[in-house]
Every structure is written in C-alpha cells, then in structure tokens.
Amino acid sequence: MQFDRRRLGSALLAGLAALAVAGLAPIPARAADPIKIGFSMSLTGGLSGGGKSVVLAFDIWKEDVNAKGGLNGRPVELVYYDDQSMPAQVPGIYAKLLDVDKVDLVVSAYATNQIAPAMPVVMQKNKVFMALFGTGVNDNFKYDKYFQILPNGRETRLAPSLGFLETAMTMEPKPQTIALVGADAEYAQTVLAGARETVQRLGLKVVYDRSYPPNTVDYTPIVRAIQAANADVVFVASYPPDSVGMVRAANEVGLKPRMFGGGMVGLAFTPIKQQLGPLLNGIIAYDVYAPEPTMKFPGIDDFLKRYQERAPAAGVDPIGHFLPPYAYAEMQILAQAVNAVGSLDHAKIAAYIHATKFSTIVGDVKFADNGEWEKSRALFVQYQNIVGNDIAQFRKAGTQVILYPPEYKSGKFMYPYSDIKR
Numbered sequence: 001m002q003f004d005r006r007r008l009g010s011a012l013l014a015g016l017a018a019l020a021v022a023g024l025a026p027i028p029a030r031a032a033d034p035i036k037i038g039f040s041m042s043l044t045g046g047l048s049g050g051g052k053s054v055v056l057a058f059d060i061w062k063e064d065v066n067a068k069g070g071l072n073g074r075p076v077e078l079v080y081y082d083d084q085s086m087p088a089q090v091p092g093i094y095a096k097l098l099d100v101d102k103v104d105l106v107v108s109a110y111a112t113n114q115i116a117p118a119m120p121v122v123m124q125k126n127k128v129f130m131a132l133f134g135t136g137v138n139d140n141f142k143y144d145k146y147f148q149i150l151p152n153g154r155e156t157r158l159a160p161s162l163g164f165l166e167t168a169m170t171m172e173p174k175p176q177t178i179a180l181v182g183a184d185a186e187y188a189q190t191v192l193a194g195a196r197e198t199v200q201r202l203g204l205k206v207v208y209d210r211s212y213p214p215n216t217v218d219y220t221p222i223v224r225a226i227q228a229a230n231a232d233v234v235f236v237a238s239y240p241p242d243s244v245g246m247v248r249a250a251n252e253v254g255l256k257p258r259m260f261g262g263g264m265v266g267l268a269f270t271p272i273k274q275q276l277g278p279l280l281n282g283i284i285a286y287d288v289y290a291p292e293p294t295m296k297f298p299g300i301d302d303f304l305k306r307y308q309e310r311a312p313a314a315g316v317d318p319i320g321h322f323l324p325p326y327a328y329a330e331m332q333i334l335a336q337a338v339n340a341v342g343s344l345d346h347a348k349i350a351a352y353i354h355a356t357k358f359s360t361i362v363g364d365v366k367f368a369d370n371g372e373w374e375k376s377r378a379l380f381v382q383y384q385n386i387v388g389n390d391i392a393q394f395r396k397a398g399t400q401v402i403l404y405p406p407e408y409k410s411g412k413f414m415y416p417y418s419d420i421k422r
Helices: 005-018 048-067 087-099 112-125 159-168 186-202 220-229 240-253 270-280 300-314 324-341 346-355 391-395
Strands: 035-041 076-082 105-110 129-132 146-149 177-183 205-212 233-238 259-264 284-287 357-360 363-366 379-383 400-404
Touching: 035 048, 035 087, 048 076, 048 105, 048 300, 048 324, 076 087, 087 105, 087 112, 105 112, 105 324, 112 129, 112 186, 129 324, 146 324, 159 186, 159 233, 159 259, 159 284, 159 379, 159 400, 177 186, 177 220, 177 240, 186 205, 186 233, 186 259, 205 220, 220 240, 233 240, 240 259, 240 270, 270 391, 300 324, 324 346, 324 357
Parallel strands: 035 076, 035 105, 105 129, 129 146, 177 205, 177 233, 233 259, 259 284
Antiparallel strands: 284 379, 357 363, 379 400
C-alpha cells in the first residue's frame, strides 16, 4: 500500500521526533564483530501472517550467508521488534535500532503502511533502506538510498490493476462498464487512483466508484450496491480481511459480473486460499508468484523446499509462495552489494545497487532511479479447478493460472466469473 499523502506531514514529524532517542557515537567494529541488520516486523496484528513468514525467510538467508563466511568476513545477526501491525510503532523501533542497538544495516517491515513511517528516521541517518512489498512509498520521499522489493515496475500505482484491466479487454464482446471499490486506506486509494487512469485510457464507463471504512465487517450492503450497478467488470482493491469479506459477500449475494477480482491482497496467502476453497474459482487477482514452469527461477525450488519443511513449526504460511521468496531475494541483493563494496559505506552500497542487475531466486532484478523495479512483472492469475479445501492442490500448477504478463503467461482466460458454479 502507498502511504497517504495526507498523512505524510504527521509521519515526518513522528519520525523526526523518534530521533530524540539518545545514543552514543558508534564504536568501530572489530573484524569478528557481527554485522547487525535491524528491522521492524509485524509479528502480531493483521499483518502478522505475512510478517512471521518473512522472519522465517530471513532466518534461512542468515544461515546461508553465515555458512559462506557472512558479509565482508563477519557473521550476520538479525535484530528486530514487533510493531504489532501498527504504523505508529514503527518510527520508535527504527530510532532504537539505529541509536541504541547500533545496527549496521536496516531493512523494512512487510507492507507499505509499515514502511513509510520508518522513512524519516532512516533518511535522517542516511542509511540504505531495502523495503519489502510497498507501493509508491518513495514517490513522496524521493530518497536515493531506497530500494523496493516488489515486481510492480517504476510506476507502482498502476501495477495492481493494469494486468487485470488489460485482461478484461480481451473478452468478447468487450466489456463496457466497470465498478471500482476499495477501503478508505492508503493501499486501496493508491491502487484505485491508478486503476482510474487505465480505465479512462481503455474507454470503460465507471458505473460505481466507492470506498468503505477500513474497519468494515459486513460487506453485503457494498456488494448489493455493486450488483445494482450491473457492471460488466468489478475491480476490488483490498487487504486480507476485506478480500475475504468481499469474496464471501459476492458468493452470498450471487454477484455475477463477467469478471471479478483485482488488487485483492491476501488471496495469495495459503491459509486464505484453503479457507475460501472453491469460492475462489473464476476470480482474477494480482499476485507475484505461481507454481508454473515460467516461474522456475534458479534456486527457488530449493528455497521453497527448506521453507516448507520449517513452516509448520514456525506457525506460518505452509507453502509460502507469495512473500517469503521475495524476502529472501531482498537479502540476497543486500549481501551481494555489501560484499562487492567491501565495506559498510552506505553511499557506495547504494551506488552499487543502482548500477547492478542482480540474480535472485525470484529472477533478475534491476532497479530504476526511484528505487522501484525497472521492469514490472506483476502477475494476474485466475483461480481455476479448486475442489474442496485440500492444501495440496495449491502446491502445484493448475489452480492459479497466469493470465498476465505475456512473457510469463501459462494459461488462458478459461471462463468468466459469472459462469462458475461454486
């Protein structure tokens, strides 16, 4: 999600106030001292499902890098605190990490709402900041040491809707009308703004465009209003609780547009897939990984095997396709840069990251000048052939068929949402 520009001023003040945490001048490290990497992470609250899986991915990376001699010949240590999925907790955590714990490097928590509040603190300290799954955070800050791990391309506001809308226009006859809906929150509003740009370009008529409060529990009235608008296409921008609520309400009301889905964060998490089961069939949604041959990047299978072996004991997403590989890749990039530079000079590390194409377990990554991916690889998948709630079906190809982008396409738009029997 993108940090709301209306809240930018208060975030800046909160971040700068957090810098008042006292700290002593850093003591030069001995060669054997660990390199400490600090971060905030949502281990409780609404984002904890993703946050805890990120920590497991980071732990696997730490073991791998330490087995190879660490960074610049020094072992790596992870230092982190629970932000409770509350953005207000984030500035103080990063102030503590930098001023009290004296970490050498910082990376972000998962999700835009948790990334943006850390920015003023990190910028004040002039540190490289690797961010994980944020949308457009640096549009406001324009920080030259910010690097974001999410394959949305340079203009991140467009990615969660572009493939969905361009896929919609492949239907025959072409759709004429669209409904747009999302929470009155940063991510949804940013994505809806991007969707409106593409909708205008494609010539679709908007017959419904509304937002709902983030604390909404009953989505039935919203879906009934959308149904009354009789749109050919329904685009939803939502976070996990909303995504589940909207899918269930659409099923209960009997909403039958020709195409339904969009930037519905959460549907890619295995526990939610298992919970919704066949209710997902026909939905087309934003994603970043699917178990298809086109996504078999070097090292991805080995990582997922090790992650999945440890996931039950860690109590995290048992398959881990959506987020953990990108968390591991983020650390791969940071490690390559630090080792290549041979020091912890953040200006040199940032310059190296800007100039380099990195090979990772999620494919090649090259950053644009704004710290986003130079090339978008946001996926749109259609859920197909889901029977019951057995988790095994989500491990293999065929239930999440890639429709977009063309270079990773592995299936076709098999059937419209309105034709699915659940």
